[in-house]
Amino acid sequence: DTGVSQDPRHKITKRGQNVTFRCDPISEHNRLYWYRQTLGQGPEFLTYFQNEAQLEKSRLLSDRFSAERPKGSFSTLEIQRTEQGDSAMYLCASSLAYRGRLEQFFGPGTRLTVL
Amino acid sequence: TQLLEQSPQFLSIQEGENLTVYCNSSSVFSSLQWYRQEPGEGPVLLVTVVTGGEVKKLKRLTFQFGDARKDSSLHITAAQPGDTGLYLCAPWALEAGNMLTFGGGTRLMVKP
Numbered sequence: 261d262t263g264v265s266q267d268p269r270h271k272i273t274k275r276g277q278n279v280t281f282r283c284d285p286i287s288e289h290n291r292l293y294w295y296r297q298t299l300g301q302g303p304e305f306l307t308y309f310q311n312e313a314q315l316e317k318s319r320l321l322s323d324r325f326s327a328e329r330p331k332g333s334f335s336t337l338e339i340q341r342t343e344q345g346d347s348a349m350y351l352c353a354s355s356l357a358y359r360g361r362l363e364q365f366f367g368p369g370t371r372l373t374v375l
Numbered sequence: 376t377q378l379l380e381q382s383p384q385f386l387s388i389q390e391g392e393n394l395t396v397y398c399n400s401s402s403v404f405s406s407l408q409w410y411r412q413e414p415g416e417g418p419v420l421l422v423t424v425v426t427g428g429e430v431k432k433l434k435r436l437t438f439q440f441g442d443a444r445k446d447s448s449l450h451i452t453a454a455q456p457g458d459t460g461l462y463l464c465a466p467w468a469l470e471a472g473n474m475l476t477f478g479g480g481t482r483l484m485v486k487p
Contacts (some may be wrong), residue, residue: 264417277422291473302463303418314412315476351417355473361465364475366417 264367266306266352274375280338282369285316285354292335293364294327295351297321303351309335378402381464381478389486391453396481398464399446407447407466408475409438418463454485 265284270319283364284294291310295303308316311332321327324342329335339346340367353364380399388394398407406425410418415443422431422441424447431438435458437450447466461482465475 266417279399291398293474295477300479302465305474305476308473310473316472326445353417362406362473362475363420363423364409365420369415369417371415 265368266370271373278340283352285335289354291355293353297349344374347374379478385482387484393416395450398449403444405469411461412461421478428481459485
């Protein structure tokens with residue numbers, strides 16, 4: 261296993277269209293995270309899964325955003341009716357938690373541009 | 376919600392110089408990660424520090440966790456152009472559950 265993978269790496273879409281991104285975590289990791297990162301900022305937390313259960317959602321995750329992890333392996337993040345403000349890098353990370361630390365390993369990201 | 380400050384926000388230096396970047400908060404953390412991110416890529420985990428006062432070295436990079444586990448520093452000796460990138464700190468507190476909070480990062484440029 262070579263790490264977290266994300267697809268596509270880049271997506272250009274027109275305002276109002278729906279987009280879906282995929283994340284494949286490190287295989288033995290049971291936790292999966294989605295973040296959004298805009299230019300010049302650090303990643304902002306969107307949502308988190310433990311196995312197939314979605315346990316946390318940020319207030320940043322509006323009704324137009326939905327994430328799934330149906331079998332506890334890969335995850336998808338869908339944005340409906342995209343807006344120009346959705347343009348950002350969408351990062352996925354996975355982790356194994358153990359006592360005293362929480363280490364997350366990131367994928368390369370999907371760069372979304374909404375025209 | 377913990378307030379996290381990274382400084383400086385931007386740093387441009389010549390190859391061979393030394394530098395230190397900081398990650399500060401008023402909260403106590405269980406552990407803290409440092410990441411480096413290059414343009415168009417995801418953050419890459421450099422190190423995790425867990426114990427107050429802990430020092431970890433990764434080649435020319437030295438990471439220190441504050442004695443009170445509220446802050447951390449990253450020192451780079453003899454910086455190289457390959458060190459260019461966004462350095463992010465991400466502390467973790469038990470009460471935050473399973474989420475990391477990222478600082479805004481220090482954008483480092485090392486000129487040859």
